[in-house]
Amino acid sequence: MELHETFKLVSSNLRANPLRSFLTMLGLIIGIGSVVLIVSLGAGAQALIVAQVNSLGSNLVGVLPGASDDKGPPASVFGIQVKTLVNDDVKALLADSRTSHLTAVSGYAQGKAKMVYANQELEGGSFMGVEASYPQIEKITLTGGRFFSPEEDSGLARVAVIGSDVSQELWGGDDPLGKTFKIKRESFRVIGVLQPRGRVGFSNLDKYVLIPLSTAQKILLGWRHLSLIRGRVDEAANIGETIQGMKEVLRDQHNIDTAAEDDFSVRNAADAVELLKTITDAFRFFLAAIAAISLLVGGIGIMNIMLVAVTERYREIGLRKAVGATRRNIQNQFLIETLVITGLGSIIGIAGGAVVSALVTVIARALEYNWEFIVSLPSIFLAVGVGLAIGLAFGFYPARRAAQLDPIVALRYE
Amino acid sequence: MPSLIKVSHLSKQYQNEEVVTPVLHDLSFTIEAGEFVSIMGPSGSGKSTLMHILGFLDHATDGQYMFEDTDVSLLSDDQLAAMRSHKAGFVFQQFNLLPKTSVLQNVMLPLMYVPMSEDERIAKAKQAVEVVGLSHRLDYRSNQLSGGEKQRVAIARALVNDPTIIFADEPTGNLDSKSGAQIMKTLYELNLEQKHTIILVTHETYTAEHAKRILRIRDGVIVADEQVAAERRQAAVAGELK
Numbered sequence: 313m314e315l316h317e318t319f320k321l322v323s324s325n326l327r328a329n330p331l332r333s334f335l336t337m338l339g340l341i342i343g344i345g346s347v348v349l350i351v352s353l354g355a356g357a358q359a360l361i362v363a364q365v366n367s368l369g370s371n372l373v374g375v376l377p378g379a380s381d382d383k384g385p386p387a388s389v390f391g392i393q394v395k396t397l398v399n400d401d402v403k404a405l406l407a408d409s410r411t412s413h414l415t416a417v418s419g420y421a422q423g424k425a426k427m428v429y430a431n432q433e434l435e436g437g438s439f440m441g442v443e444a445s446y447p448q449i450e451k452i453t454l455t456g457g458r459f460f461s462p463e464e465d466s467g468l469a470r471v472a473v474i475g476s477d478v479s480q481e482l483w484g485g486d487d488p489l490g491k492t493f494k495i496k497r498e499s500f501r502v503i504g505v506l507q508p509r510g511r512v513g514f515s516n517l518d519k520y521v522l523i524p525l526s527t528a529q530k531i532l533l534g535w536r537h538l539s540l541i542r543g544r545v546d547e548a549a550n551i552g553e554t555i556q557g558m559k560e561v562l563r564d565q566h567n568i569d570t571a572a573e574d575d576f577s578v579r580n581a582a583d584a585v586e587l588l589k590t591i592t593d594a595f596r597f598f599l600a601a602i603a604a605i606s607l608l609v610g611g612i613g614i615m616n617i618m619l620v621a622v623t624e625r626y627r628e629i630g631l632r633k634a635v636g637a638t639r640r641n642i643q644n645q646f647l648i649e650t651l652v653i654t655g656l657g658s659i660i661g662i663a664g665g666a667v668v669s670a671l672v673t674v675i676a677r678a679l680e681y682n683w684e685f686i687v688s689l690p691s692i693f694l695a696v697g698v699g700l701a702i703g704l705a706f707g708f709y710p711a712r713r714a715a716q717l718d719p720i721v722a723l724r725y726e
Numbered sequence: 727m728p729s730l731i732k733v734s735h736l737s738k739q740y741q742n743e744e745v746v747t748p749v750l751h752d753l754s755f756t757i758e759a760g761e762f763v764s765i766m767g768p769s770g771s772g773k774s775t776l777m778h779i780l781g782f783l784d785h786a787t788d789g790q791y792m793f794e795d796t797d798v799s800l801l802s803d804d805q806l807a808a809m810r811s812h813k814a815g816f817v818f819q820q821f822n823l824l825p826k827t828s829v830l831q832n833v834m835l836p837l838m839y840v841p842m843s844e845d846e847r848i849a850k851a852k853q854a855v856e857v858v859g860l861s862h863r864l865d866y867r868s869n870q871l872s873g874g875e876k877q878r879v880a881i882a883r884a885l886v887n888d889p890t891i892i893f894a895d896e897p898t899g900n901l902d903s904k905s906g907a908q909i910m911k912t913l914y915e916l917n918l919e920q921k922h923t924i925i926l927v928t929h930e931t932y933t934a935e936h937a938k939r940i941l942r943i944r945d946g947v948i949v950a951d952e953q954v955a956a957e958r959r960q961a962a963v964a965g966e967l968k
């Protein structure tokens with residue numbers, strides 16, 4: 313029997329009992345579907361995180377207080393206060409020739425406080441003291457008003473540039489420009505409103521209020537130190553050199569002789585992206601491997617049903633042999649039947665996984681995440697390949713059993 | 727020219743685990759092309775076993791089976807399949823049609839394992855269906871047919887690949903006497919008019935006497951090998967004409 317005739321026979325056999333054929337495939341459909349879904353969601357989440365980090369600007373370099381090693385970030389990342397960075401460090405970085413590629417540098421001092429306007433309160437709001445050079449470091453756009461000036465910073469002015477969520481929650485639809493509100497019982501005047509920026513990691517930038525650094529340190533926090541320093545490098549090619557220069561300048565400032573004694577850590581966005589990718593890749597692989605176990609279960613289910621089908625069709629097999637079918641004919645018939653089942657199951661699984669992933673995309677976008685729908689061709693090829701491999705592996709034994717069947721036994725079988 | 731079938735000292739025993747069941751003992755006989763032979767004997771005497779061996783479905787334990795020039799015991803599995811495909815056609819007591827499958831598709835089944843075009847298969851199958859007089863049932867499913875019609879479809883399936891020999895194992899066993907008589911008439915005419923060699927297994931004298939020759943077996947031994955008297959044969963065939 314030629315291959316296309318076997319296909320015809322198999323497809324009519326499968327059509328004769330559609331529910332059963334579908335149930336046979338179900339395990340595989342779920343397995344393939346979850347692999348495709350997980351790989352797709354993983355890629356979407358990774359793209360989202362990377363995009364967020366990149367949105368900070370890839371020429372950005374940051375200095376965090378406290379030492380870090382290759383394995384992990386400094387303690388300050390976890391909210392532990394380390395007081396080693398001070399305003400003089402920023403001045404030194406701006407003045408030194410070793411860091412001449414820095415176009416702008418600012419110290420940051422961050423705190424949380426209740427914010428009140430009239431009878432509206434904002435819970436979970438954060439303020440960030442930054443210098444007037446901030447707009448040259450981070451990508452921001454004002455929907456109204458202006459950013460504060462160096463004079464306002466040094467003069468302890470009580471002015472604020474507010475995030476879009478802050479504006480929404482305290483003023484609703486009203487224009488907040490020129491209004492006075494309270495941070496920690498101190499009055500601030502709104503001079504600018506930011507365009508929505510979205511989330512980076514766990515923090516919602518739109519819930520931030522930007523105020524002059526000196527005002528934050530002296531009036532709200534009572535600090536002399538900084539939460540972090542950020543600077544912008546003129547060109548990506550100069551990042552490595554600049555990071556080296558920054559370390560040297562800061563060591564001079566802090567009277568440190570060797571790298572081992574560093575009480576600060578310098579990071580750039582590109583490194584962070586690389587690190588994030590490594591972590592998320594490992595995560596994706598791990599989840600996909602778990603999902604792949606369900607493929608194995610699906611394969612065993614298919615083998616089980618095929619063995620039952622062989623037993624049910626003893627007489628048919630005996631008859632086919634009696635009219636001239638060879639072992640190979642019978643084996644091909646059952647093997648192709650399994651392959652068609654797994655092939656169809658894979659296709660349905662891929663479609664199902666992609667549809668669920670698309671739904672997740674729609675929901676994530678509705679929640680204002682900039683989520684991308686990614687179903688990569690390699691992951692589809694992989695899923696189909698794995699599906700067919702399972703068909704071959706688990707279809708071989710039942711097909712062989714059918715082929716080996718003694719025609720007499722099969723014909724006499726009741 | 728050699729005999730179509732030459733069996734010498736053929737024995738068969740089944741072995742299941744420790745139990746050995748001897749079924750056929752030291753059989754020797756020949757059958758020529760164009761013959762119509764009945765194998766007769768009580769139930770359990772080994773008729774079906776013998777027919778399966780002659781039909782390349784089973785192996786003898788001992789002795790020799792020559793078909794035309796071929797020593798069948800030396801054939802590989804694939805060669806046996808080729809013999810079943812080209813030399814033999816089978817009619818079984820239980821019909822053994824594929825369920826939920828049309829008459830045409832059932833009759834085409836043996837042709838599926840022979841290289842030829844789909845059109846050719848359909849043409850040959852239609853021709854075979856016509857020989858058994860079922861052209862008006864071509865598109866019926868096998869389960870929509872009466873017992874007699876089912877067995878005629880089975881005969882058409884046995885004929886479709888122009889086999890050298892047709893084996894029929896109690897073909898009337900599951901039929902009422904009228905349908906059974908019709909089946910026997912069809913087989914009789916196939917032998918008479920189309921010169922098909924036919925081996926018929928039965929335990930009924932009346933059915934057996936449609937053949938020219940009867941091999942009687944009992945407990946796996948041939949107890950008689952006799953020609954059917956012309957008038958008895960006439961009577962058997964006339965039986966269904968009335």
Ligand SMILES: Nc1ncnc2c1ncn2[C@@H]1O[C@H](COP(=O)(O)OP(=O)(O)O)[C@@H](O)[C@H]1O
Nearest residue numbers: 740742747749768769770771772773774775776
């Ligand atoms: N696979 C088998 N294993 C053991 N004994 C068998 C097997 N097949 C048939 N037999 C025995 O062989 C004997 C002959 O069977 P069979 O050829 O079917 O007889 P008949 O067709 O004349 O009724 C019976 O006694 C039967 O029980």
Ligand SMILES: [Mg+2]
Nearest residue numbers: 773774775895
């Ligand atoms: Mg029998």
